[in-house]
Amino acid sequence: xxxxxxxxxxxxxxxxxxxxxxxxxxxxxxxxxxxxxxxxxxxxxxxxxxxxxxxxxxxxxxxxxxxxxxxxxxxxxxxxxxxxxxxxxxxxxxxxxxxxxxxxxxxxxxxxxxxxxxxxxxxxxxxxxxxxxxxxxxxxxxxxxxxxxxxxxxxxxxxxxxxxxxxxxxxxxxxxxxxxxxxxxxxxxxxxxxxxxxxxxxxxxxxxxxxxxxxxxxxxxxxxxxxxxxxxxxxxxxxxxxxxxxxxxxxxxxxxxxxxxxxxxxxxxxxxxxxxxxxxxxxx
Numbered sequence: 001x002x003x004x005x006x007x008x009x010x011x012x013x014x015x016x017x018x019x020x021x022x023x024x025x026x027x028x029x030x031x032x033x034x035x036x037x038x039x040x041x042x043x044x045x046x047x048x049x050x051x052x053x054x055x056x057x058x059x060x061x062x063x064x065x066x067x068x069x070x071x072x073x074x075x076x077x078x079x080x081x082x083x084x085x086x087x088x089x090x091x092x093x094x095x096x097x098x099x100x101x102x103x104x105x106x107x108x109x110x111x112x113x114x115x116x117x118x119x120x121x122x123x124x125x126x127x128x129x130x131x132x133x134x135x136x137x138x139x140x141x142x143x144x145x146x147x148x149x150x151x152x153x154x155x156x157x158x159x160x161x162x163x164x165x166x167x168x169x170x171x172x173x174x175x176x177x178x179x180x181x182x183x184x185x186x187x188x189x190x191x192x193x194x195x196x197x198x199x200x201x202x203x204x205x206x207x208x209x210x211x212x213x214x215x216x217x218x219x220x221x222x223x224x225x226x227x228x229x230x231x232x233x234x235x236x237x238x239x240x241x242x243x244x245x246x247x248x249x250x251x252x253x254x255x256x257x258x259x260x261x262x263x264x265x266x267x268x269x270x271x272x273x274x275x276x277x278x279x280x281x282x283x284x
Contacts, residue, residue, distance in 0.1 A: 006053045010063035013046045018068040030176070031267040032083060032130065033122040039068075039086070040093040040118065047097020061094045079264060082129035089118070127270045134269075135262045142256040143238050147202070149228045150215070155200065157256060164283045165252040166199040166276070169236055171207045172217040177247040180265035183273045184249075185223050190277050196254070196284055201225045204236045204246060251276070253283045 020042060025035065046064050053060060069087050077084060096114075100107045146156045168184060170177045184199065191197040201223075203214040211229050218227060230236050241248050244263045251260040260279055265272070 006055050007063060010050050010053060010055060010060050011067070013050055014064040014067045017042045017046050017064070018071060021068055022071070029267065032080075032086075033126050033268045036086065036089070036118060036122055036126065039090050040114075043090050043093040044097040044100075047094040048100050049097075051098045051101050057095065057098045060098055061091060065091050065094050080130055080133040080266075082133045083126070085121070122268075126268050130266050130269050131271065131275060134264050134266070135260065135275075138258050138261055140258045142252055142258055145235050145238055147228050147230060147235055149200075149226055150211075150218070155226075155228060160198070160252065161256050162196070162254050164197050164254060164280050166197075166280070167250045167252065168199070168201050169204040169230070169241060169246055169248045170201050171204060171246045172209055172213050173207050174246045176265040179267060180247050180249075180272075181221070181223060181225075183265075184225070184276075186273050187276050187280070188223075188225060191280065194284075197280055199225055201227050202235065203227075203229045204241075204248075205230050205233045206236070206246070249276075251279055251283070259283060 021035070021039060024038060029035070043065060047061065050060055050064060055063070069090060072086060072090075076086075096107050096111065142157050142160070144157050146154060149155055166184075166187075168180070170181070172178075181201070184201075188199050191199075203209055203211075211231075214227070214229055233242070236242060236248075239250070239258075247263075247265055249260075249262040250258050253259050
């Protein structure tokens with residue numbers, strides 16, 4: 001019974017870490033640059049608190065980290081597979097906590113080196129890996145469509161020819177969508193005087209959105225985008241985006257070919273704006 005209790009305490013510690021990380025991700029930030037350091041700190045503390053349990057260190061680390069790393073694998077790596085290195089980093093942070101009391105000097109020296117390595121990952125590697133995971137280069141014909149903007153003007157695939165067009169599918173309830181708009185606003189301002197570049201924010205009509213909710217959102221925010229409501233998600237489905245979630249951003253060239261698709265948004269994409277501007281300019 002004592003051995004079982006020790007195992008349950010380790011598992012319970014892992015569940016607590018999982019709940020804390022999930023709460024942070026849902027309520028505070030989804031920025032993986034920040035989550036990298038928070039996860040390392042939490043797993044180190046969890047390991048340290050369980051370091052005198054008497055359980056084999058490796059087994060203890062597995063028990064503590066199993067719940068969160070499984071969740072991370074299923075939910076995060078399914079969308080951003082290039083962040084696979086988060087799993088061994090969190091695991092070794094837990095092991096470091098478990099060994100801290102018995103190998104303090106080695107853990108401290110390793111920790112200093114690890115902080116420098118984590119800083120490098122956060123600044124140089126994570127933004128690029130997220131962009132690569134969420135961005136897909138394409139060369140597909142834009143399907144024929146017609147949709148009305150919120151002022152009643154017809155937007156059609158034919159009317160977009162000769163322009164570089166950004167279509168961003170959006171939801172008023174979608175936190176990443178709202179954060180992405182701030183970056184898209186900067187992109188829009190870059191091309192404010194460009195007659196051959198247009199940016200459309202299109203409500204995808206999913207998740208309980210309505211034209212009234214969309215209009216209320218627009219009224220509360222001082223953006224100068226072109227807006228449209230995709231009633232019945234017809235355009236969203238015609239573009240085969242129904243399994244992509246939100247936001248989804250498409251860049252279309254002057255010959256009506258889809259050249260880039262970007263699914264989701266993460267604040268760790270520090271080069272998001274620059275990459276969009278560069279792509280749009282390359283198609284003008």
